[in-house]
Amino acid sequence: MPSLSLALPNGVDPVSRWRNTARAHESFLRSELRSEADGPGEVRPVVLESWRRSAALHVDPDRRDSPVTLVDDALAEARATHPLRHAMPVVRRLLVDDAADAGVLVIVGDARGRILWAEGDDDLRRRAERLHLQAGADWCEDAMGTNAIGTALAVGDTVQVFGSEHYARSVQPWSCTAAPIRDPLTGHTIGVLDITGGASVVAPQSAFLVRSAVAAVEAELRLLGSTVAVPGSRLEVLGRPRGLLVHQGRSLELSLRHTELLLLLAEHPDGLPASELAWQLYEHDAAEVTVRAEMSRLRKAVPDLLSPAGQYRLRAELRTDAMDVADLLGRGDHRAAVELYRGDLLPRSAAPGVVALRYRLHGWLRNVLLQSGDGEALRRYALSPSGRDDAQIWRACLDGLAPGSPEKAEAAAVLASLDGELGLATDV
Incomplete structure (x- = not known):
């Protein structure tokens, strides 16, 4: 592993590294470094x-915890159907059995960064649960910013993240080393292995320990004759400038137009003719030949996902995070819906069909929250990018929180500020 990728190479003082990186992190959040070609020497590339x-x-650096997207039966099903269940005895033998004595957590997640197993030191696990560093939680970069689990999946290699290198301040007391796990037959990423704890987990030898454990897991899958089931295809579109497609164990960053095409087809499983796609994609009249050209390019990227000719349709189910939010709202699970709603659906898209989907989902979520009076769900939404400037949401949040609570005082202060900006009188 190149020394520049190690969080704490031999001879580096952890205290100095933490302080220097913390200063650089605050400077970055003040936008001083975002457009520079070169970052400060204290920050690894x-x-x-x-x-x-x-x-x-648009990850919130003040986010307190990660979204929990797998609970109860959904978590049990994800574990029972994931190929890494076969390799958990190897993980436990190599890492978990000694984790309590070492004071670390051992985490195994899927290719989307959702934690399936979190085992090890009991005291550390209880502390980690305050951040939702637990089974069922989503630790991809989209959700929590820089962290070893999400960043290892994003770059496809072993990653160490030390303390103040984390993007979210709430995670900065922790350190972690993670590496992706690949299907030994296809080479597709199917999961991630992580160790989390104090500074010791980003020592140079920790990177080699995690890599060795991953190699043992992949060897076990090979010995079992792994015919790893391809995870269901999924398209992430909430709060993203363009889509992230997880298909056949691969993560593909799509163009905005290709994201729009797949989203519209996912919403119309019976298929759409080129004329209908053209109407839903373009603000102005567009020839069907334009749609056909885009579909041809998309089909080259994911040939087994799209029908070969005729009516455009998907050959397999494609779930989206927007569908999951809608399902949660339909079941009345408002808090889980808020956790999963990371922002407006493809906010940069002007395609009429996408705009209609965006307004429908956002309006549904907002109206449900206003009607429910669930103070905690309202507060979580109010703190999100979609709700932070919504005075009506903050007032409902204020009304739904317990009298005298710090959260109610916070809501009153934000509402007063918003009303002041609008020139309105506030009586809270």
């Missing part, structure tokens, strides 16, 4: 690039 991705994704 892998970390600085991750900070820039996190900022582009």
Whole structure:
């Protein structure tokens, strides 16, 4: 592993590294470094690039915890159907059995950064749960910014993140080393292995320990004759300038137009003719030949996902995070819906069909929250990019929180500020 990728190479003082990186992190958040070609010497390139991705994704550096997207039956099903369940005895033998004595957590997640297993030191695990560093939580970079789990999946290699290198301040007391796990037959990323704890988990030998454990896991899958089931295809579109497609174990960053095409087809499983796609994609009249050209390019990128000719349709189910939010709203699980709603659906898209989907989902979520009076769900939404400037949401949040709570005082202060900007009288 190149020494520049190590968080704490031999001879580096952890205290000085933490302080220097913390100063650089605060400077970055003040936008002093985002457009510079070169970052400060205190920040490793892998970390600085991750900070820039996190900022582009509008990750909140003051986010307190990660979204929990797998609970109860959904978590049990994800574990029971994931190929890494076969390799957990190897992980436990190599890492978990000694984790309590070492004071670390051992985490195994899927290719999307969702934690499936988190085992090890009991006291550390209880502390980690305050951040939702637990089974079922989403630790991709989209959700929590720079962290070893999400960043290892983003760059496809072993990553160490030390303390103040984390993008979210709430995670900066922690350190972690992670590496992606690949299907030994296809080479596709199917998961991630991580160790989390104090500074010791980013010592140089920790990187080699995690890599060795990953090699043992992949060897076990090979010995089992792994025919790893391809995870269901998924398209992430909430709060993103363009889509992230997870297909056949691969993560593909799509262009905005290709994202729009797949999203519209996912919403119309029976398919759409070229004329209908053209109407839903373009603000003005567009020839069907334009749609056909875009579909041809998209089909080359994901040939087994799209029908070969005729009516355009998907050959397999494609789930989106927007669909998951809608399902949660339909079940009345408002808090989980807020956790998963990372922002407006493809906010940069002007395609009429996409704009209609965006307004429909946002309006549904907002109206449900206003009607429910759930103070905690309202507060979580109010703190998100979609709700932070919404005075009506903050007033409903204020009404739904317990009298005398710090959160109610916070809501009153924000509402007074918003009303002041609008020139309105405030009585809170």
